[in-house]
Amino acid sequence: MKNVLPDHVQEWVLHTVNSQGKIVAIQQLLGGMSSVMHKISIQSGEVLTDVVIRQVDNEEWLEEEPDLALHEAKSLEWAIDVDVPTPNLIAYDQSGAICGVPTVLMTKLEGVVELQPKNMEEWVDGLANALAKVHQLNADHFPYTYFTYQNLSTLEVPSWSSYKEQWRQVIDIVKGPCPKTRECFIHRDYHAANVLWTGNKVSGIVDWVNACKGPAGIDVGHCRVDMAQLHGVEYSDAFLTAYQKHAGELFLYDPYWDLIALIDILFGPPEVYPGWPALGVKGLTNEIIAHRLDEYMLSLLKRI
Incomplete structure (x- = not known):
């Protein structure tokens, strides 16, 4: 080994x-x-444990x-009450x-992570339903609070886009x-690469290092901008519709949070997220990502 x-x-x-x-892998x-x-595989007698x-x-x-x-340790301890499997903290x-x-x-x-499903409608609905279950959990006493990744006071119009106005x-x-x-x-970092599937069912949500108390719209917006880049605005909108169905009266949509989530990822010219090709996604280019971000931005302005 x-x-x-x-x-x-x-x-x-x-x-x-x-x-x-004994560590065997x-x-x-x-x-x-x-x-x-x-992933570490530990053998003890006939029992194999993966951590x-x-x-x-x-x-x-x-x-x-x-x-x-x-x-992340505190987040994992809190997330144990989410009605979707999450990792248990060991140490x-x-x-x-x-x-x-x-x-x-x-x-x-x-x-496993699924980014290119055969049934897009089923996949989008599963992602939305899992997120709605996360947001059912109260966080009044959770020690970490939402903040924007960007300094809003110093924002500038992206130089890479022709849609300046x-x-x-x-x-x-x-x-x-x-x-x-x-x-x-x-x-706080909810997107398809952080959701696991077994067959056609969500089997877990991982990567809780950014979890916090905050507006549900930020999670929805982050997943929507991720979806827009991966598959286009059509599927980003389908995710919102599915989430609204599962969240019900707990969620009141405001495009402001979509715009904040969009701004939050713009730390330079658009690029293909390296995790996507690492997980098997092919065909995306920086030019495609820039085009889809512009399309998504324009779709949000129509919602204002």
Whole structure:
């Protein structure tokens, strides 16, 4: 077995999970951008246990949020009450004193990521239903609170788009008054690559490192802009319709949150999210992504 994790990290995992066991396989998981994740298989007698370890090695991210391991640990403890499977927290190394970098150890969920389903309607509905269940959870005493990733006061019209006036309208709107809305437990990075499937059913939601108390519309908007890039505005709109059906009276749609979620991902010229090709998506280009983001932006302005 290739030694892809330092010995001291493997020893910590074994000591934490089963000191009588033996690590028989380590596999790096695909799709992560802010951290390195591995599946670790531990054999003890005839029992094989799979766990997942996240090691946050993005220095820029850690400078902004040094408590990321603690954040995910608290999120996993809270998410256990969501009516969708989520990983169980096993242990965490908050500062990296043991593992070298902040680390979270958790159970592994069954299922695989599905980004190009055969039945798009079923897939969109499953994603929407799972998110609606997350938002049923109250977060009044959760210690982390929503904030925008962008500094709204310094926003500028994207140089890569020919729709300058329309983007200027978007910026004016997001700089304006923030609508009052119900706050709940939100994932904060909800998109198709963080949802697992077994057959045609959602089997779990992963990657809870950004979870917080905030507006449901941010989760909806983040998934919608992701959907618009992957498959186009048609499916982004279908997701909203499906989410509204499952959320019912708990959700009052306001396009403001869609615009905030759109602005939140624009840290330069549009690019294909590296996690998508790593997970098997082919055919996307930076030009396609830019075109779809413009289309999505224009569709949102029509909703204002």
